Amino acid sequence: MDDIDAIYKGLAAKIQGADSEYIPRILSKLANLEQARILRALPDPDRGASAGRSLKVSDKFARKLNLGKDIVDKHIHELFEKGVIFPTKSGPQMARTYMQLHDSTLANPKFDESLGKEFFELWATVEGRPHKPVVEDLHPDSTSFRVVPKWKSIKDVPGVLPYEDMREILKSQELLVLIHCGCKRTFPDRECGIPDESCITVGRTAQYNLERGIGRKITYEQALEILEKYDQYHTLTLVINQRDVNQLICNCHWCCCGALRGAAKSRFIATVDAKDCRSCRICLERCQYGAAQLKYYPELDAERAYIDPELCRGCGDCITSCPGGVRKMKLVRPPEHIPATFRIY
Numbered sequence: 242m243d244d245i246d247a248i249y250k251g252l253a254a255k256i257q258g259a260d261s262e263y264i265p266r267i268l269s270k271l272a273n274l275e276q277a278r279i280l281r282a283l284p285d286p287d288r289g290a291s292a293g294r295s296l297k298v299s300d301k302f303a304r305k306l307n308l309g310k311d312i313v314d315k316h317i318h319e320l321f322e323k324g325v326i327f328p329t330k331s332g333p334q335m336a337r338t339y340m341q342l343h344d345s346t347l348a349n350p351k352f353d354e355s356l357g358k359e360f361f362e363l364w365a366t367v368e369g370r371p372h373k374p375v376v377e378d379l380h381p382d383s384t385s386f387r388v389v390p391k392w393k394s395i396k397d398v399p400g401v402l403p404y405e406d407m408r409e410i411l412k413s414q415e416l417l418v419l420i421h422c423g424c425k426r427t428f429p430d431r432e433c434g435i436p437d438e439s440c441i442t443v444g445r446t447a448q449y450n451l452e453r454g455i456g457r458k459i460t461y462e463q464a465l466e467i468l469e470k471y472d473q474y475h476t477l478t479l480v481i482n483q484r485d486v487n488q489l490i491c492n493c494h495w496c497c498c499g500a501l502r503g504a505a506k507s508r509f510i511a512t513v514d515a516k517d518c519r520s521c522r523i524c525l526e527r528c529q530y531g532a533a534q535l536k537y538y539p540e541l542d543a544e545r546a547y548i549d550p551e552l553c554r555g556c557g558d559c560i561t562s563c564p565g566g567v568r569k570m571k572l573v574r575p576p577e578h579i580p581a582t583f584r585i586y
Contacts, residue, residue: 245265245266245269246269246274246277248274248277248278248281249265249266249268249269249277250265251281252265252268252272252277252280252281252335253265253268253339255335256335256336256337256338256339256341256342257338257339258339261339261367263363263364263366263367264339264367266363267339267342267346267360267363267364267367268325270356270357270359270360270363271320271323271325271346271356271360272320272325275308275312275316276316276319276320278306279306279308279313279316279317279320280320280325280326280335282302282305282306283326283332283333283334283335284329284331284332284333284334285298285299285302285331285332285333286302287299287301287302288302288331288332292332293330294328294329294330295328295332295333296314296317296318296321296326296328296332296333297332297333298310298313298314298317298332298333317333320333321333321453322349322351322352322453322454323346323349323352324336324342324344324345324346324347324348324349324453325342325345325346327345327449328449328452336586337586338586339367340586341586343364343367343368343423344423345423346423347361347364347421347423347424347426347427348420348421348422348423348426348440348450348455348456349421349453349454349455350421350426350437350455351454351455361426361427361429364423364427365427365428368424368427368499369499384482384503384504384505385481385482385500385503385583385585386479386480386481386482386491386500386503386504386505386585387479387480387481387482387504387505387506387507387579388477388478388479388504388505388506388507388554388555388556389405389407389410389478389479389480389490389507390405390478390507390509390555390556390557390570391407391468391472391478391556391557391558391560391561392406392407392408393557393560393561394509394556394557394558394560394561394570395509395557395570398509398569398570398571398572399572400572401572402484402508402576402579404484404485404486404579405507405508405579407465407468407478407490408465410480410486410490411461411464411465411490412461413486414443414444414447414461414486415444416443416444416447416448416451416458417441417442417443417447417458417459417460417461417463417464418441418442418443418447418448418450418451418456418457418458418459419438419439419440419441419442419456419457419459419463419464419467420438420440420441420442420450420455420456421437421438421439421440421455421456422435422437422438422439422440422491422492424493424497424498424499424500425437425439425497425498427497428496428497431494431496431497432496433474433475433476433494433496433497434474435471435474435476435492435494435497439467439471439476439491439492440489440490440491440492441459441464441467441489441490442456442488442489442490443486443487443488443489443490444487444488445487445488446487446488446489467492468492471492472558472561472562474492474494475494475526475527475529475558476492476493476494477492477493477494477501477504477529477554477556477558478490478491478492478493478556479491479493479498479500479501479504481583481585482504482505482579482580482583483579483580483581483582483583484579484580484581484582485582488585494529495529501529504554505579506553506554506555506574506578507554507555507556507557507574508555508572508573508574508575508576508578508579509555509557509570509571509572509573509574510548510550510553510555510570510571510573511532511533511548511553511555511557511559511560511568511569511570511571512548512568512569512570512571513545513546513547513548513567513568514567514568514569515538515541515545515546515547515567516541516545517565517567518545518546518565518567519564519565519567520535520543520544520545520546521564521565522535523559523562523563523564524546524559524562524563524568527558527559527562528558528559529556529558530552530553530554531549531552532548532549532550532551532552532553532554533546533547533548533559534546534547534548534549535547546567546568555570557570
């Protein structure tokens with residue numbers, strides 16, 4: 242890493258990437274040396290409080306860098322579009338963590354040509370490649386995200402809460418913006434074949450992406466259609482592990498999304514009526530956690546479907562895809578299972 246300017250190593254340390262060989266290289270592709278100097282100087286200590294949540298910096302900030310204010314503003318806007326900096330109450334600030342940098346910088350195709358192929362290869366190395374089926378690489382103690390059951394699988398189950406029914410989650414949002422998924426764009430040769438444009442952002446995150454010039458507004462009906470469309474790709478729906486869905490809704494597959502490995506279980510578990518099971522094995526193909534299995538039932542003298550309760554994440558995919566309709570969801574965890582709040586970055 243000796244060929245990388247020390248300024249990028251310092252910036253990597255600011256976003257929890259001090260020990261990474263790759264984060265400084267990624268930063269060097271996102272920001273030239275002049276822009277790196279701006280990033281190092283943020284936040285602006287001379288910015289007036291009246292500026293509010295914005296990208297504004299003071300004239301004094303530019304003078305300290307020996308740059309014209311117009312040049313600084315231009316650099317800041319480009320870094321904002323790239324996803325390197327965010328507007329805050331204290332003015333423009335760099336991403337808090339390298340994973341926030343990952344999610345924001347990979348979501349904008351506008352800079353693909355200038356960033357180059359190596360940019361994506363570096364991120365793929367950071368994430369860990371190749372990915373393996375989830376059951377082979379579970380991280381049960383990492384619960385940044387939670388699984389949201391497919392709404393059709395729980396529509397007849399008593400006790401469903403608004404923040405675990407996708408219809409209610411989507412209805413509660415004032416703004417829905419569809420963006421490109423950074424995880425999927427990191428692995429262009431992924432096996433799932435899911436289109437890149439697959440993440441639904443909401444709230445301030447949705448507004449942020451519109452201001453950056455990425456993403457497109459969609460309606461409630463369009464959002465439901467998108468979720469229905471991605472069912473054919475065996476995706477799971479993930480949100481940040483808290484009750485208020487206020488950032489994003491992801492459609493994830495094991496081949497390109499590391500978040501699946503540590504996603505918290507929903508409050509539900511799949512069940513199966515073994516005597517009516519056709520042993521078609523569709524559930525085995527659909528289950529990303531290896532919870533859907535076949536086992537021998539002595540009373541039936543045959544192999545039938547079985548659910549491993551330890552592995553089941555309660556996604557409902559096997560329920561909605563079962564041709565025999567012999568599966569149901571069962572509510573097994575209390576409301577307290579889902580944290581009131583959680584900070585992902």
